[in-house]
Amino acid sequence: xxxxxxxxxxxxxxxxxxxxxxxxxxxxxxxxxxxxxxxxxxxxxxxxxxxxxxxxxxxxxxxxxxxxxxxxxxxxxxxxxxxxxxxxxxxxxxxxxxxxxxxxxxxxxxxxxxxxxxxxxxxxxxxxxxxxxxxxxxxxxxxxxxxxxxxxxxxxxxxxxxxxxxxxxxxxxxxxxxxxxxxxxxxxxxxxxxxxxxxxxxxxxxxxxxxxxxxxxxxxxxxxxxxxxxxxxxxxxxxxxxxxxxxxxxxxxxxxxxxxxxxxxxxxxxxxxxxxxxxxxxxxxxxx
Amino acid sequence: xxxxxxxxxxxxxxxxxxxxxxxxxxxxxxxxxxxxxxxxxxxxxxxxxxxxxxxxxxxxxxxxxxxxxxxxxxxxxxxxxxxxxxxxxxxxxxxxxxxxxxxxxxxxxxxxxxxxxxxxxxxxxxxxxxxxxxxxxxxxxxxxxxxxxxxxxxxxxxxxxxxxxxxxxxxxxxxxxxxxxxxxxxxxxxxxxxxxxxxxxxxxxxxxxxxxxxxxxxxxxxxxxxxxxxxxxxxxxxxxxxxxxxxxxxxxxxxxxxxxxxxxxxxxxxxxxxxxxxxxxxxxxxxxxxxxxxxxxxxxxxxxxxxxxxxxxxxxxxxxxxxxxxxxxxxxxxxxxxxxxxxxxxxxxxxxxxxxxxxxxxxxxxxxxxxxxxxxxxxxxxxxxxxxx
Numbered sequence: 001x002x003x004x005x006x007x008x009x010x011x012x013x014x015x016x017x018x019x020x021x022x023x024x025x026x027x028x029x030x031x032x033x034x035x036x037x038x039x040x041x042x043x044x045x046x047x048x049x050x051x052x053x054x055x056x057x058x059x060x061x062x063x064x065x066x067x068x069x070x071x072x073x074x075x076x077x078x079x080x081x082x083x084x085x086x087x088x089x090x091x092x093x094x095x096x097x098x099x100x101x102x103x104x105x106x107x108x109x110x111x112x113x114x115x116x117x118x119x120x121x122x123x124x125x126x127x128x129x130x131x132x133x134x135x136x137x138x139x140x141x142x143x144x145x146x147x148x149x150x151x152x153x154x155x156x157x158x159x160x161x162x163x164x165x166x167x168x169x170x171x172x173x174x175x176x177x178x179x180x181x182x183x184x185x186x187x188x189x190x191x192x193x194x195x196x197x198x199x200x201x202x203x204x205x206x207x208x209x210x211x212x213x214x215x216x217x218x219x220x221x222x223x224x225x226x227x228x229x230x231x232x233x234x235x236x237x238x239x240x241x242x243x244x245x246x247x248x249x250x251x252x253x254x255x256x257x258x259x260x261x262x263x264x265x266x267x268x269x270x271x272x273x274x275x276x277x278x279x280x281x282x283x284x285x286x287x288x
Numbered sequence: 289x290x291x292x293x294x295x296x297x298x299x300x301x302x303x304x305x306x307x308x309x310x311x312x313x314x315x316x317x318x319x320x321x322x323x324x325x326x327x328x329x330x331x332x333x334x335x336x337x338x339x340x341x342x343x344x345x346x347x348x349x350x351x352x353x354x355x356x357x358x359x360x361x362x363x364x365x366x367x368x369x370x371x372x373x374x375x376x377x378x379x380x381x382x383x384x385x386x387x388x389x390x391x392x393x394x395x396x397x398x399x400x401x402x403x404x405x406x407x408x409x410x411x412x413x414x415x416x417x418x419x420x421x422x423x424x425x426x427x428x429x430x431x432x433x434x435x436x437x438x439x440x441x442x443x444x445x446x447x448x449x450x451x452x453x454x455x456x457x458x459x460x461x462x463x464x465x466x467x468x469x470x471x472x473x474x475x476x477x478x479x480x481x482x483x484x485x486x487x488x489x490x491x492x493x494x495x496x497x498x499x500x501x502x503x504x505x506x507x508x509x510x511x512x513x514x515x516x517x518x519x520x521x522x523x524x525x526x527x528x529x530x531x532x533x534x535x536x537x538x539x540x541x542x543x544x545x546x547x548x549x550x551x552x553x554x555x556x557x558x559x560x561x562x563x564x565x566x567x568x569x570x571x572x573x574x575x576x577x578x579x580x581x582x583x584x585x586x587x588x589x590x591x592x593x594x595x596x597x598x599x600x601x602x603x604x605x606x607x608x609x610x611x612x613x614x615x616x617x618x619x620x621x622x623x624x625x626x627x628x629x630x631x632x633x634x635x636x637x638x639x640x641x642x643x644x645x646x647x648x649x650x651x652x653x654x655x656x657x658x659x660x661x662x663x664x665x666x667x668x669x670x671x672x673x674x675x676x677x
Contacts, residue, residue, distance in 0.1 A: 115377065115505065
């Protein structure tokens with residue numbers, strides 16, 4: 001049904017906003033696009049209120065262009081910067097309370113399984129380092145322990161950006177931020193290892209330097225979550241405001257971090273690997 | 289489990305044959321869930337809630353529910369309930385005291401999210417100091433969040449209120465969560481007679497498309513409450529959006545009243561409407577008030593009972609009408625703050641006549657004699673006290 005709810009009822013085309021008509025005509029609903037076509041298609045998110053030069057805004061655009069089935073995807077977010085762009089997309093978005101994403105997603109995914117046992121309904125959480133690793137830590141971890149079938153993407157800007165630049169558990173040690181006037185006293189939380197231990201079947205860590213690789217990673221995480229188990233992506237999305245990165249240096253900064261501590265890392269269980277390979281083969285065949 | 293057939297809501301709640309059983313309040317709540325055609329229940333252990341959610345877990349194991357799990361904590365449980373209901377499922381959970389307060393941020397957001405879920409609140413003290421006794425001060429924290437709050441006197445009420453709440457909460461002109469509160473231990477762990485509908489009948493399933501705010505399931509266009517969040521608008525638009533949304537929640541809350549009349553025989557129960565002195569109470573205190581009224585009548589005193597079943601929406605008109613000629617209104621409560629006395633005072637013109645006593649707290653029992661003392665005092669009767677030690 002997903003595709004049907006997106007389409008405009010016959011006779012109503014001329015009454016719908018042009019943006020929406022274009023989205024249905026030239027967007028990615030019902031078809032697979034290459035992430036490099038992003039400027040040739042009508043995007044799922046175009047306008048957003050995020051800061052100029054924000055790398056997270058760029059990542060959110062790539063994320064939407066990478067969805068394997070946007071017409072049957074529900075995105076959940078929490079307080080923080082990502083929410084500002086996520087809520088502007090043409091994909092249903094749920095915002096609950098602080099750090100509750102992985103609990104809400106657990107209930108939502110189970111309800112969808114009860115109601116539509118034979119349909120694919122992708123559930124994806126995209127929240128920040130504060131939402132997933134500080135305030136929502138318990139719920140993040142327990143959704144993994146319970147092996148809930150959805151994807152968690154942590155957009156890590158190493159700070160509470162939306163509330164004005166306070167230290168988070170993911171801020172690097174020693175960095176001076178609000179609420180850490182003498183510098184952060186402890187190390188950045190190792191979210192990737194936690195995810196592996198907690199039961200995620202696909203875990204990736206990357207800096208957003210290569211759009212094709214981001215797209216592939218996101219697709220893999222969402223596919224594996226459908227059938228195999230929880231999946232996790234840890235992505236560096238710098239805060240150019242709080243970390244004072246000049247707009248023209250944002251990409252260079254990501255590349256530098258990629259060299260240092262955000263080198264591409266991908267880990268999956270054998271079962272996830274087998275499933276992903278099968279699905280990727282199927283998708284390649286469909287394309288051909 | 290027996291094969292359950294779906295019957296009309298009105299038939300099940302109003303006409304279906306009933307069989308009398310001697311069960312605990314926790315069992316009564318679970319028996320209601322059994323007949324509610326619920327899809328999912330999410331549980332977290334706390335005393336004295338756990339027995340209810342154990343029994344609901346057993347219902348899942350027997351096939352009455354489609355999904356059930358033990359959550360990581362109440363905030364997680366209440367958030368997952370919101371997720372499940374937004375996904376179109378019919379959901380149930382229960383908690384008490386500190387658990388309720390831990391989940392309160394999520395619970396208080398249910399009305400705004402238009403989450404028609406049913407929440408059992410089996411009261412216990414709010415810490416500190418640590419205790420697990422049945423004080424009901426926690427109900428006061430629920431009064432201003434927009435949800436419907438019912439307060440059950442006994443095991444029969446627990447069954448009736450819980451089953452009806454599933455129907456009322458999903459009415460398209462209500463569409464709000466409902467808390468069914470009752471006192472822990474006094475009701476949850478004690479047995480009473482309950483007339484129950486047949487085990488092989490259940491409510492019709494939830495139709496999530498019959499809704500003022502549709503589910504988020506990629507089957508129909510989603511509600512735009514996220515996309516047009518007030519936080520992203522100009523200040524003026526922000527005020528306005530939030531204002532009308534709150535107005536709609538509270539108007540919907542008021543509209544629950546007609547269903548409380550239809551399915552629960554109204555928001556109040558009155559014994560001796562022409563009484564000179566009334567004992568007004570809710571929940572477990574109403575059971576003791578009922579006894580006090582019986583004693584008083586045996587002594588030939590003109591005393592009446594006003595039992596209030598619905599705390600939110602508050603039956604303002606009905607309470608005013610009942611108490612209009614009352615010389616004194618005694619309000620016994622199981623908490624120190626006297627939230628019911630305050631509510632009654634705020635709703636009647638002759639609030640000086642309200643006697644906010646007796647109050648027991650910390651989980652103390654409420655002896656009928658304490659209410660009798662207030663009745664005697666109100667009527668100017670001097671009694672010699674017998675000390676029984």
